[in-house]
Each structure stands twice: as structure tokens, then as C-alpha cells.
Amino acid sequence: MAPTMDTTTPTVDIKEMHEEAHPMKGGDDLNSYSQNSCYQRGVIDAAKIVIIEGVTEKLDLESNLSTFDPSKPFRIADFGCSTGPNTFFAMQNIVDAVAQKYKSLKENVPEFHVFFNDHVNNDFNILFRSLPQNREYFAAGVPGSFYTRVFPKASLHFAHCSYALHWLSKVPMEIQDKNSPAFNKGRIHYTGTEKHAVKAYFGQFQKDMITFLKARAQEIVGGGLMIIQIPGLPSGEVLFSRTGAGMLHFLLGSSLMELVGLGIISEESVDSFNLPQYHPSIEELEMVIEMNNGFTLEKVGALNHPMKNLPFDVQMTSLQVRAVMEGILTDHFGEKILDQLFEIYTKKLQENYNVFDKEIRRDADLFLVLRRKSN
């Protein structure tokens, strides 16, 4: 007979809170995220210089060689990695920059352990099957929301999060409450002029970011870096609808309303559909980081996206938006409407070609370099 055991190990708080999860379209076919994420790839490319400078200037290995002992593995995590391939470029950029830093100090280069995090319903099978053959690191997948703890205490040396933190854990309640001044009738997102709706969205963002930072502060070693890219609001701008993402969301909303006009979906169903996203300003980001108090903000700014100067590509943009939104749209409206919806959407993008012109489109892909305080 087995001895009886005391199994009351102190429970780590790793339960998923009630939360929405809308992973990008899995697989690797024509409509998949992996085939339609070149905008996000542009972000990764533009962020390469941020990573290199961040590591060179801000990763203080010299005075922390016990924490960053090259005979021990150097652990890196990508939060919200999706199915690749963007995450692989980002991770290689970090590995290269960190290796270079060790070499410049005449230290051995540690072995790298790279952790790919995303929602549990992300397509990890595709991610794993497309891992680069010649990678210079050991790879692991970590399922679970980054709004919870997903790693042991002080186990990461480097965290990365690109184009994921604008996804809120849920749509704020007021937005879907008919009796609230924040009720978002006939739209699927805020444009910036609806004071109450914007406030509700920002409230949710603040809550989520605080949860995120608190979890990461526990997981990252003192002196460890976290580099974040997030679509945000350009400096000095208050209207989300004047950014590329804002316009894309607005037109997706009016495409849905066109389906309402055609009697294909109900107005109700559009009223009760809202995007769980927030695109913050630099000031808003600075505020939440200060509130958390676990990190110093070493650098912040806007990326120079390589596609900024390219002509607007209607077809590609439509496919990209679909790869990102297909999951959340299907959950709410069912699969049937998708083809027609994106036909209308493509048409609308075409009609608004001029609005998307680079002079008018004012995107801001923000980056942050944070350092975990050593306390």
C-alpha cells in the first residue's frame, strides 16, 4: 500500500481568470496568421535596433554576473507569440544581441532557453512544427494567459511582447450595457470622441496592464529586461480614428452594419459586439508602469515601421485584418458571414484608399524598454 501523503503543497496562483481568448488564425494556409502577419513582422524588424540598443546599453551583465551566470541557461520568453514566424525573428534578434553582449565582456555565451507563450487555444502544433531548424536555443511552449503567472518566480532573464498587449482580457462591461453612457451602439470599437466609452476602455487597459506587470515583476530576475511593442496613439493625438488601426476598426464596424442593412445579421448582434483592444498613448503607458513600481522605464518611443512609406495595399490589408479578427468574429457571428463581410470590407478599404494615404494615416507603434528593479 502506498504511504498516505500530505498533498497540500502551497498552491501557486496559476488559475486562469475568466477571460476572453481570441488567438490569431491557426494553421499555415492562405488565410492564416502565419501567412498574414507582415505588418507585425515590420514591427519586429523595426524593433531590432531597439533590442540591440536596449541590450547594449541597459542589460547590465557586468555587475550581476551571479544572476546572469553564463554557465547557467539564459531564459527568454515571448508573451503572445502566436504561431510564428514573427516570434522566431524576434527571439533570434534577442539571442544574437545577448550573445554579443557576453562576448564583448569576454565571458562565455550561456545556453539559451526560449519560451513561447500564448493562450492555451493558440495553435502550438503549427508553432512547434515551424521552429527554425538551425535555432541556437532550446525551445518550449507555455500555454496560458499572460494576465496570470505563467513562470516560476525570478526565472526569466528577458521578456518580450510584441503586438499583443493591446488585447484586453475582456470588453469592459459598461460598453455592452444598454443603460450605461458608455454603451457603444452601432460601433465595434471606440473612435476617440465617445468620452465614456474611451474611459471604460482605458480603465480595462489599466487593470490588465497592472496585472501583466505584477505577474512579470515576479517572474523576471532583478536587472532583467522586458521589451514591449504595442500599437498606440501618436503623440499629441487624441482621436483613435485617425490612426491606421482606428480606421480599420471603424470600417470593419461599418461593414458589419452593411450586413445589418442587408438583413443578414441583426443590429443587436453588432451592438453587442466590441473589440477587446486598447491602443494607449505613451503618457498612459508611463502612468501604469509607475503605478506598478517593479520596473524602471529605460526607453520609450515610436518605432520607425518599414511599411510606413509603402503605398497602401488593399488586398493584403484585408487579409491581415481577417487573419487577426476571424476568430473573434466567428465566435460572435458564426463562420458563414466571413466571406461576404470581407468582400464588403475590401471594397471599403478601396473606397478609402486616400484616407489611408501615408500623409493622413498616422500610426504609432510604440516600444518600451523596461528593467526589473533589483530591490
Next chain:
Amino acid sequence: MAPTMDTTTPTVDIKEMHEEAHPMKGGDDLNSYSQNSCYQRGVIDAAKIVIIEGVTEKLDLESNLSTFDPSKPFRIADFGCSTGPNTFFAMQNIVDAVAQKYKSLKENVPEFHVFFNDHVNNDFNILFRSLPQNREYFAAGVPGSFYTRVFPKASLHFAHCSYALHWLSKVPMEIQDKNSPAFNKGRIHYTGTEKHAVKAYFGQFQKDMITFLKARAQEIVGGGLMIIQIPGLPSGEVLFSRTGAGMLHFLLGSSLMELVGLGIISEESVDSFNLPQYHPSIEELEMVIEMNNGFTLEKVGALNHPMKNLPFDVQMTSLQVRAVMEGILTDHFGEKILDQLFEIYTKKLQENYNVFDKEIRRDADLFLVLRRKSN
């Protein structure tokens, strides 16, 4: 412009060698491994006592508190985890036993980080989605063959491998070579009487085990334990065909030959199909462990499988064999033959009911408790 970087980080040897991969049937439907692995579950249950005793007697935390520092994560890996749920029971058993050990020493209990390893084409999506909600550990998936390095140096405190190491990295070449005395005509595995075939199979097993132990010796910290369960040959027996697995394989081979008789598949195709499995004796295991020299063999023996005393269940056994073999059979023969093949197979199991009787069936589920030398 980005500064140019020296990217010649010393490459870790993590490339997959040319190797076969036959993961268990994914998903969670009626034919899946997750629904048809109760024999393997029995192994896990029987091994619980081995784990508890192994940890209690052989995991020397006291004199290694810097390696097993409870303020740092305690890392456990399951090699060849498949899709669950068996792996979850095994991991919980280990977590409980180790936590208990720390408590008995009046130490804090560390946070646990559990790594689930299997081939890259294993169904990790199902594995992740069925992770226990109330688990007391952080979870990660690790794709890649355990016949390669899959973890950084000295990063694991505990390794586990159940019912996986009998899978060879490939069928030994001689077995499929018409001109070799080991050529395995009309059979799909050895029965034990074909001297040359058995020798070729054992040679491959030896090579693979040495590769496995070498990789694990690098990954496991000095003093860390590795517990292995593997279907083997009962003590004193030389004929594999007298074990349950041996009989099951023999009858699968003759079912295939019946399809040849019916003109459904060619004799050639059966001759060129062989199972990449070896079921070793305790003596053979002792030999390879000694050759490796990185581990001490702390315990070895046969498990007391809870199903040993149950009547033989034809239908369940047929489903189990199918969940395990469907992948490898489909790769070679195509999907079309499966239903008919397993109809014939079930009939044959029925006809041989008496042979499977518990008096005659002489299974041996072996276990090993190894300890990484501290050198």
C-alpha cells in the same frame, strides 16, 4: 541603420537526427490515445510507489541544498508524455512526493516547473487544453526527440519517462535488408527465436539508450533523479513472443498477412514494415547504464501492474493497440486498411483469448530509479 552584429553564437547540438516519429493518435475522440491508454495508466499507478520510495530514499536534498534551493524553481520533465492524461498523474505524483520531502526537512516547498516533452508532431494542442485546472506547477511543452538534447545543461532536477523508451529511433537497417540474415520476412517484429533479428534490434536499442542517457546526463543536475518505466522481458525469459506485447505484435503481423492473403496489400509491403520497438531485459538495461557512467542505478525491478489480475478485455485491447499503432500503420499502408485490419485483429485476439490468460501472459513492466552522479 542597424549596427552589424556578430551572430556566430556557439551552436548547441539540438538538430534532430534523421529519425522516425510515430506519435500516439492525437485528439480526444473514441480512437485517440488519450481515451485508450488505460494500460499505460496502470503503469503510472503502479509506479507511484516507486516514485514515492525513490524520492524518499534517493533524492538527497539535505546535502545538496544549493542545487535544490527551495527558493528556486524545481524543474521536472516527462520524456515521451504523449497527449495525456497519464502524464498529468505521473507529474502530480512527483510533485507531491518532492513537496513532501521538502516539508519533512522543514524546508520551504519550491515552485515547480513541469516540462512535457514529446516528438514535434505530437498533439500538443490537446495536451495543453487538457492540463489540469488545479495543477500545482507551471507547465511548458517541449517538442523534439528525446534522442537529442532538448534542455539546457544542468537545468532539470527530475526526469521521468514512462512507456516511451521502447520506441527506437528507427528500425535497424538489417531488418529490412533482403540480403541480411536479420531480414524479417512475413513478420513485423521479432518473436525472440530469430537470433539475427533480435541482435539487430538490441543493437539499435543500445545505441538509442546510450544517446538518451548521454543527453539526460547533460541536462540533469548532479544528485537529480530519473525514473523510467519501460515494457521489458520478464526475468529469466528469452522469448519476447511469450509476453503480452510480443503476442500482440505477433497477431498484428498475422492480421496483416491475412490482408495479404485477401489481396488487399502486398507481401512486399509487410516484409518492409517492422516495428521500431525493443523490450529489454533488466540485464540489458543494467549494461547500457553502466556504459554511460553518468548515473548510478539506485533501484530496478518489475512493477506490479494493477490490470495483471483482471480478465483479458478483447475490445479494449484492440482499441489500445490501434491508438498506439494507427500512426505508424497509416504512414506505411495508408488509412484505408485500418478498419478491416482491426476487425481481423479483434477476431484474432478473441481466438487467442486463452493464450492471453493471466497464467500464460507474462508481462514485465520494468522500472528504474537512476541518480545523476555529482562528479
